Amino acid sequence: MGDDRGAATALGYVLNITVALLLVTGLLIAVTDYVDRQRQDAVRGQLAVVSDRLVADLAAADRLAGTADAGGVTVRSDAPARVVGRTYTIRVSHADGVTRVRLAAPSENVVVTRTLHTDRDVVNATVTGGDVEITTRGAAGDGLRVVSDD
Numbered sequence: 001m002g003d004d005r006g007a008a009t010a011l012g013y014v015l016n017i018t019v020a021l022l023l024v025t026g027l028l029i030a031v032t033d034y035v036d037r038q039r040q041d042a043v044r045g046q047l048a049v050v051s052d053r054l055v056a057d058l059a060a061a062d063r064l065a066g067t068a069d070a071g072g073v074t075v076r077s078d079a080p081a082r083v084v085g086r087t088y089t090i091r092v093s094h095a096d097g098v099t100r101v102r103l104a105a106p107s108e109n110v111v112v113t114r115t116l117h118t119d120r121d122v123v124n125a126t127v128t129g130g131d132v133e134i135t136t137r138g139a140a141g142d143g144l145r146v147v148s149d150d
Contacts, residue, residue: 094122
């Protein structure tokens, strides 16, 4: 009869290491998903703040253009070039008196959209994130333009 005591000890160690490896792997997967969700939430929150500020500046430029002389209006909207270390784009579109401001961070698959009603048309534009200028040129009836302030 052979001695099986050594095999039982080795098998016990292998099983313990396997269970520990499975637990650590599961923990790493859960933590990675949690961190990704937190990063997306942080990007969404910062884009919401930037979009709210841009919409307020567009509304201010629209009001100023209605009261300004023929020289035009320029409103500077300060915004970070990156949110949570990620680049983003600003897309402004206008249809039927409604202006839509869409900020997107494609690397995180996050999009934030805001709308506002303007008296003036807004020229459709897409610019990279960061400081922008909202301008009218010439008569106050000209449309508002959003341009990068690089």
